[in-house]
Amino acid sequence: MRIPPRIQSLARNSFIVAFLLLVGIDAFPSRARAVESLRALVDPIMDVTGLWQGPWSLFAPQVDKENNWIEIRFFLSGTAAPRVERSPSWGELSCWQKFLRSREIEFYDRISNEDNSAAWPSYARYLRRRFEEANSGAIVEKIELRSLTSTLPRPQGTAGKDRSVSSRSFYVMSFEQP
Amino acid sequence: MNRIGKGWNRLFDSPVDTRVYAAVRFAIGGILAVYAFVLGPDFVRWFAEEGVLGRAELARNIDLDTWSILNWLPGTEGALRALFLVFCVQLLLFLIGLGTRFQAICLFLWILSLHHRNNLVWEGGDVLLRVSLLLLIFMPLGARWSVDAFLRKRTRNQSPVWPLRLLQLQQSILYLSSVGQKLQGSDWVRGEALFYIGKLDDFSGRLGPYLLPEEWSWGFRMGTWMVIAVEILIGIGVWIPSIRNKVVIIGIFFHLSIELTMNLFVFQWLMILILATHLATPPHPAGTGDANGD
Numbered sequence: 204m205r206i207p208p209r210i211q212s213l214a215r216n217s218f219i220v221a222f223l224l225l226v227g228i229d230a231f232p233s234r235a236r237a238v239e240s241l242r243a244l245v246d247p248i249m250d251v252t253g254l255w256q257g258p259w260s261l262f263a264p265q266v267d268k269e270n271n272w273i274e275i276r277f278f279l280s281g282t283a284a285p286r287v288e289r290s291p292s293w294g295e296l297s298c299w300q301k302f303l304r305s306r307e308i309e310f311y312d313r314i315s316n317e318d319n320s321a322a323w324p325s326y327a328r329y330l331r332r333r334f335e336e337a338n339s340g341a342i343v344e345k346i347e348l349r350s351l352t353s354t355l356p357r358p359q360g361t362a363g364k365d366r367s368v369s370s371r372s373f374y375v376m377s378f379e380q381p
Numbered sequence: 382m383n384r385i386g387k388g389w390n391r392l393f394d395s396p397v398d399t400r401v402y403a404a405v406r407f408a409i410g411g412i413l414a415v416y417a418f419v420l421g422p423d424f425v426r427w428f429a430e431e432g433v434l435g436r437a438e439l440a441r442n443i444d445l446d447t448w449s450i451l452n453w454l455p456g457t458e459g460a461l462r463a464l465f466l467v468f469c470v471q472l473l474l475f476l477i478g479l480g481t482r483f484q485a486i487c488l489f490l491w492i493l494s495l496h497h498r499n500n501l502v503w504e505g506g507d508v509l510l511r512v513s514l515l516l517l518i519f520m521p522l523g524a525r526w527s528v529d530a531f532l533r534k535r536t537r538n539q540s541p542v543w544p545l546r547l548l549q550l551q552q553s554i555l556y557l558s559s560v561g562q563k564l565q566g567s568d569w570v571r572g573e574a575l576f577y578i579g580k581l582d583d584f585s586g587r588l589g590p591y592l593l594p595e596e597w598s599w600g601f602r603m604g605t606w607m608v609i610a611v612e613i614l615i616g617i618g619v620w621i622p623s624i625r626n627k628v629v630i631i632g633i634f635f636h637l638s639i640e641l642t643m644n645l646f647v648f649q650w651l652m653i654l655i656l657a658t659h660l661a662t663p664p665h666p667a668g669t670g671d672a673n674g675d
Binding site: 215216219226230231233246247250251252253254255256258259260262263264265266267268270292293294298302303306307308309310312319321322324325326328355356358 | 508573
């Protein structure tokens with residue numbers, strides 16, 4: 204059965220209008236209450252269809268002014284001092300290496316964020332499994348996740364203080380031994 | 382009203398050479414191949430149940446309206462490796478154009494599913510790729526230079542431009558949304574944004590420190606404001622027939638310069654591809670109707 208051209212045209216135009224309206228609302232660069240309400244209204248549709256995007260920040264409204272690393276402290280059974288691993292120092296990697304590890308960059312950038320705290324237990328369990336597989340006989344009793352932050356200097360001639368590297372513990376997980 | 386209707390029809394109904402759609406297929410297929418190359422070695426780490434993010438934790442860390450095929454399938458290492466293989470085979474079929482629309486639908490569903498299975502590893506370029514893939518479903522990507530076209534033994538030379546237009550409009554929305562965000566931030570308004578961006582270890586690229594050295598303060602200030610100006614110019618200018626081609630060329634150079642100075646995975650290449658499609662599509666309603674462009 205062939206769909207009449209009029210119906211085809213109507214369906215296509217409806218799709219175009221819906222697409223532009225939904226994307227326009229979702230990407231509209233405002234946190235005004237009315238816009239947020241509209242965004243919340245269309246949010247389920249955006250999620251289900253995979254159209255979600257939100258306002259395109261692209262280093263805006265404020266640029267991140269910190270370089271971050273993740274430090275993982277493995278506390279092992281029968282050992283006092285923890286074994287320490289750190290996420291890569293991205294500045295020491297070549298562009299090609301950074302390109303290949305783009306996913307890791309995003310992951311390490313986000314994992315210490317409080318908004319993603321639900322992911323911390325899973326990440327700690329993954330780290331424990333990986334460590335015990337790589338070091339046969341080692342038993343991890345506790346894992347501590349720390350975030351290291353280096354604040355960027357300000358441009359010359361502008362007010363404000365520079366800070367050095369700071370460190371904070373954001374998650375600790377103890378494992379029951381069998 | 383009639384004029385608006387005519388303008389609308391010319392914007393979305395104008396015919397476009399189906400070779401343009403075939404070229405889009407190759408370009409997006411190439412970007413997806415890079416995607417697969419980068420994701421492949423870490424597929425299990427990012428998406429398996431035994432990876433960095435289990436499903437139970439994911440459910441507490443992501444919008445509940447989202448869905449993923451990966452959540453309905455076994456999350457074991459073996460299953461994930463098999464799924465990655467299926468993804469690669471479908472990508473290959475998409476590139477050669479066999480069952481092209483079906484492959485386009487599946488590739489969109491795969492990417493959507495990956496994005497919703499682990500929401501901690503994606504950036505803006507991935508979002509644009511996902512939305513682009515949704516629009517690709519509506520394009521006659523296999524009409525030319527494909528096994529589908531060969532088997533049909535009948536070539537469709539032209540097709541309506543509307544799916545491509547939506548992709549172009551999505552890009553303009555992206556630019557203007559970004560400008561709106563930037564104008565709300567003091568870093569951009571004061572002209573300091575590029576100074577900081579150049580010092581972010583994870584994003585800084587090949588030539589950043591040489592092109593905008595720290596002591597060259599007027600350089601990064603001008604550069605910062607130039608970014609806003611160029612984004613406004615491209616977001617609007619590509620819809621003005623008399624300047625469209627020049628704006629597209631400026632836009633391509635703009636994104637190439639970002640590619641040289643920053644590491645943003647495939648974002649710049651996707652933006653360049655969408656910009657380039659303007660050169661191969663008919664003029665917009667305000668234009669003359671000359672299918673060759675300006």
